[in-house]
Amino acid sequence: MNDWRKSSLESTAVYRARVRGCLLGGALGDALGYAVEFSSLDQIRAAHGPRGLTRLVPDGEGVVGRVSDDTQMTLFTVEGLRTAARRARLKGIGGAETALVRQAYGRWLETQQRPGPADGVESGLLAERWLYARRAPGNACLSGLAQNHVPDPRAELSGAPGPVNPGSKGCGTVMRSAPFGLAHPSADFAFGMAARCAQTTHGHPTGYYAAGALAAIVAYLTRGESVEGATLRALRLLGRHPGHEETSAALNQALDLAAERDPSPEKVERLGAGWVAEEALAIGVYAALVTHRVEDALLLSVNHSGDSDSTGSICGNILGARHGDGGLPHEWLEQVEGRAVIAALADDLAAECLRD
Template sequence: MACSTDRILGACLGTAVGDALGMPIEGISHQNVRTYYKGIKEFRADEQRKDLDAGQWTDDTQMTFALVQALAASDGPAGWPSAVAGEYVAMREHARRWGPTTTAAIDRLADGVAPENAGESEEPTNGAAMRAAPLGAWWCCTGATREEAWSAIRPVLAVTHRHPAALAAGFGQAAAVQEAMAVDVETFDAATFWQTLTDHVTYAEKKLAEDGAADTRVSDRLDRLRMHLDEFPLDMRDLCDGAGVRADEAWPYACAMFARRPHLLENTLLSSINVGGDADTHGAMLGSLLGALHGWDAFPAEWHEGLEARERLEEEAGALAGAITAA
């Protein structure tokens, strides 16, 4: 059922699974994935950077679970930005592969800059979207309106990202998780999902334009993909101009792959990751959507067993579930 603990765990730990599967091929082309890894079929160690072992995850999961802890411990949205900022700063000593956008923002937070002013405004990256799954779970479970969700979610994403495209994609990922969590696999309709998702992103872009930050690149990409949701993964990647770090690339690609075959959890996640590019991030975003739709119990047993710190992540996501289902 929608908003069950299993679905909330699915959205949060699905992020970690997709991150860990994509981790060894982060930034690698599809051709090199095929040549040097023969395709990703299971958790693998990073044989190129040699910094992470099979089943370990990167900053995508670290940042998502910082958000999980902050949301679970806070009384409501008003306290989220400060709580999230504190969690991010506390993570600095054990950061994993943080990109320059995130690093710069968290350095500013550590120097005492207020959460509303610390976020990076120059780079339209995927960093806000990659960690938005807990916000989508909150949205679904509380029944918040879109206006209420925007007021709550934007300040949290803006702690690290203030570029309008990054914020639009981050809000879009929260909306996508909310929509995935609200339906059953049997009743999921790709066209309806895509139209609703586009409406949410367009709304976010209009709200940002009211503040003088006009940018429609994310909704433009969704419109471009609308009639191509049954394409092969490599063709879908090309329609996104790659599956790289920009908010109008990997995030729309992950959503399109979800809409393409939502009922095939394992096949959909692996076929997406093996395209390469920013594989840990689009894997994380797609994993959260599949988890929101199917629930954590639906993931293969070997992914449960091989995931780093699984029991801790389950406990933290369970605490979030308790907090938002009681709200």
């Protein structure tokens, strides 16, 4: 085998591993945090010991490894992007990502309204019975999708509020946006697409810029950047857009806090609680930056008073994109709900994007 062919095969294998790692890592962080979402740090420590969570624990119904709406919506993002890539490859028609992702979110909304798959549904995520579960979905996601808004994919990001929930910047935008960075090698393109698709539910500029920033970070990570390097490059990209200041300030605070070393839940809480987009992004980035072990970073990202499943999901997306699925703790992964479906969907997205 010549050197070029060997190098190409190796880079393809690394890309596939990072796509799988990003989606599985996000689900793992989500499952870790879902069991303690809405619990204060004091309550977490009282229930699980002075170190807080140290492993996956049962949720309120006694089930270990359940994922929340964060993973559900992330998977439907993947389904929409996979469909768009296939359409572009087979028909030579690009530019449909926004509409197809919005349609995919409509299918997710159906899973929140029905007890199970409709008669005759035998393929796609709508056929997965385990996804028909309400796991504390965000109000803006539910109300926003009821409006059926599809942003113009060619529109400039002006920093103005969007027409849907214009005052909302909840973390429901950012927790579902990592796949844009997996599907598009251009971080700039991934940023814009994630931001526009975020506007289907949340109109506040910080909400959609945080979504774009995570997509850009993931795009840089899949190309081999470090977490710090990817974050710095995403900050430069953010700086080109009006109204970026709140998102940029949160990321800079995460970088500064990580530089102090000595991570702790108390330092996590200096970044906020994660209920809003820029705080959730900052906590996920901080946890991924400040610790060397993947397990420690994931645990740090969920042991705080706030939206632990969303911050855990974002941290897991980042770590998985950086290290691939081989760098994730497999004993924990084995307990995550839907892991086989998630891995298969990741492989489908990677294969389609490689063909495209």
